[in-house]
Amino acid sequence: MNWEELLSLKRYNDKHKRLRKEQDETRLGFEVDYDRIIFSSAFRSLQDKTQVIPLSKTDFVHTRLTHSMEVSVVGRSLGRSVGTAILEKHPYLKDTYGYKFNDFGAIVAAAALAHDIGNPPFGHSGEKAIGEYFKNGKGAQYKAQLTDKEYQDLIDFEGNANGFKILTQSRKGIVGGLRLSYATLGAFMKYPKESLPKKPTQQISDKKFGFFQSEKETFQDVANELGLKQTREGNDISYARHPLTFLVEAADDICYTIIDFEDGINLGLIQEEYALEYLIKLVKDSINTDKYHSLTTKEDRLGYLRALSINTLIADATRIFLENEEDILNGNFHVSLLEKSKYKAQIEDIINLSVQNIYRSNEVIQKEIVGYKIINQLLDVFCSAVIRTSEGNETNYDKLLLNLLPERYKITTGGYASLMAVTQFVAGLTDGNALLIFNKINGKI
Numbered sequence: 001m002n003w004e005e006l007l008s009l010k011r012y013n014d015k016h017k018r019l020r021k022e023q024d025e026t027r028l029g030f031e032v033d034y035d036r037i038i039f040s041s042a043f044r045s046l047q048d049k050t051q052v053i054p055l056s057k058t059d060f061v062h063t064r065l066t067h068s069m070e071v072s073v074v075g076r077s078l079g080r081s082v083g084t085a086i087l088e089k090h091p092y093l094k095d096t097y098g099y100k101f102n103d104f105g106a107i108v109a110a111a112a113l114a115h116d117i118g119n120p121p122f123g124h125s126g127e128k129a130i131g132e133y134f135k136n137g138k139g140a141q142y143k144a145q146l147t148d149k150e151y152q153d154l155i156d157f158e159g160n161a162n163g164f165k166i167l168t169q170s171r172k173g174i175v176g177g178l179r180l181s182y183a184t185l186g187a188f189m190k191y192p193k194e195s196l197p198k199k200p201t202q203q204i205s206d207k208k209f210g211f212f213q214s215e216k217e218t219f220q221d222v223a224n225e226l227g228l229k230q231t232r233e234g235n236d237i238s239y240a241r242h243p244l245t246f247l248v249e250a251a252d253d254i255c256y257t258i259i260d261f262e263d264g265i266n267l268g269l270i271q272e273e274y275a276l277e278y279l280i281k282l283v284k285d286s287i288n289t290d291k292y293h294s295l296t297t298k299e300d301r302l303g304y305l306r307a308l309s310i311n312t313l314i315a316d317a318t319r320i321f322l323e324n325e326e327d328i329l330n331g332n333f334h335v336s337l338l339e340k341s342k343y344k345a346q347i348e349d350i351i352n353l354s355v356q357n358i359y360r361s362n363e364v365i366q367k368e369i370v371g372y373k374i375i376n377q378l379l380d381v382f383c384s385a386v387i388r389t390s391e392g393n394e395t396n397y398d399k400l401l402l403n404l405l406p407e408r409y410k411i412t413t414g415g416y417a418s419l420m421a422v423t424q425f426v427a428g429l430t431d432g433n434a435l436l437i438f439n440k441i442n443g444k445i
Contacts, residue, residue: 001228006186050431074251079105121427122370186222188248214420278346281346321337378438379426382422
C-alpha cells in the first residue's frame with residue numbers, strides 16, 4: 001500500500017479526480033468529512049446512547065457522543081504526530097502531491113468521530129441482543145430466507161458494519177450517504193472483511209467484520225480506490241487495514257481505558273485512593289509530584305492524571321506506529337498499537353479493574369438485562385410485521401406497527417432487505433427512544 005493512494009480525497013460518484021494541491025485551504029476535504037459527521041442525525045443520536053452505564057441519570061457518565069468527541073480529539077493529535085514524521089520521511093507527499101501533516105490529523109479525527117456511529121442502544125449488550133434474537137430467539141425462523149453470509153450479518157450484528165452502512169448508504173434524494181472521502185472511510189474500517197469466514201486468523205483485523213452484504217460493492221469500491229492489500233483469494237472478501245485505522249483504534253483504546261476508569265471513580269464504583277495509584281504508575285515518568293499534591297479536589301487530581309495518561313499513551317502509540325510503518329503499509333502488522341506499548345502492564349491493570357468494578361457491576365448488569373428485553377421485543381414485533389406484510393398476511397396490528405417505522409426502514413419486500421432495515425431501525429434508536437417505543441407497544445403510554 002502507498003500513502004498517495006491511501007490519502008485519497010475521492011468521494012462516492014465523483015466524476016473528476018480530487019487533488020490535494022488544488023484543495024481550498026480554508027475548507028479542506030478531510031475537514032468537510034468531520035463537519036458532515038457532526039451535523040448528521042446519526043451522530044446526534046449518540047448523546048442518548050450508552051457508553052458504559054445504560055440509562056444513567058448522572059451527569060458524571062460519558063455517553064457515546066462525549067466518548068466519540070474525546071476519541072476524535074485524541075485521534076487528531078495522533079494523526080498530526082504521525083503525519084509530521086511521515087512527511088519528513090516521504091517528502092514527495094508534500095512536494096509532489098501537496099499533503100500536509102494536518103491532513104493526517106483531520107482524517108483520523110473524522111474517522112474517530114464516527115467510530116461508534118453504528119452502535120445500537122444499551123452499549124455492547126445491544127449488539128449481542130440483536131445477534132441473540134436472530135440466532136437463538138424467534139428471529140432464527142428467518143434463517144431459511146437468507147444466504148449464509150446474510151444470516152451471519154444478523155446473528156453477529158456488528159456496530160462497525162452498521163456504521164459503514166450509515167456513512168455510505170444511498171436513499172431517495174441522497175446518493176452515497178454522507179459522501180465522505182475514501183481516505184476517511186478507509187481509516188474508519190477497523191475490520192475490512194465480510195462476516196464469513198468468521199475469525200479465520202488471529203490477526204486483529206479478522207476479529208470482527210466491517211460491512212454487511214448490502215454494502216459489499218461499496219466496500220470493494222473504497223478498498224480498490226485506496227489500494228488496500230487483499231488478504232484472501234476467492235469469494236470471501238478480506239483486506240489489510242488502512243494504516244490510519246491503527247491510530248483510530250489507538251485513540252479509542254486510550255479513551256476507554258482512561259476515561260471509563262474515570263467514570264468508575266466518579267460513580268464510586270472504584271475507590272479514589274486505590275484507583276489513582278494505578279494512574280500514577282502509568283505516568284510515573286512525567287508526573288510533577290509537587291503539583292499533584294497541591295491539588296485539593298478529586299476532580300482536579302483526576303483531571304491532571306487523565307491528561308498526563310492520555311499524553312503518555314499518545315506519544316507511545318505514535319512511536320510504535322512509526323517504528324512499524326513498513327510492516328503496516330505491507331499489511332504485516334497484526335495487533336493493536338497498544339498491544340506493543342511499553343505501558344501494556346499498566347493498561348491491563350486498569351482495564352481489569354474496570355471490568356471487575358464497572359462493566360460487571362450490578363447497575364450495569366441490571367440495565368443490560370432490561371436492554372436485552374427491549375431490543376428483543378422491538379425486533380420481534382417489527383420483523384414479524386414486515387415479513388407478514390411481504391407475504392400478504394399482515395394483521396391490523398402489523399399495519400399500526402408499520403406506521404411507527406420511518407419510511408426509509410419500511411421495506412416490505414421480505415428476506416434480507418426487510419430484516420436488515422428493521423435491524424438498522426432498532427440499532428439507530430437511542431436508549432430513551434427504544435424504551436419509549438417499548439412502553440408504547442406494551443400499552444404504557
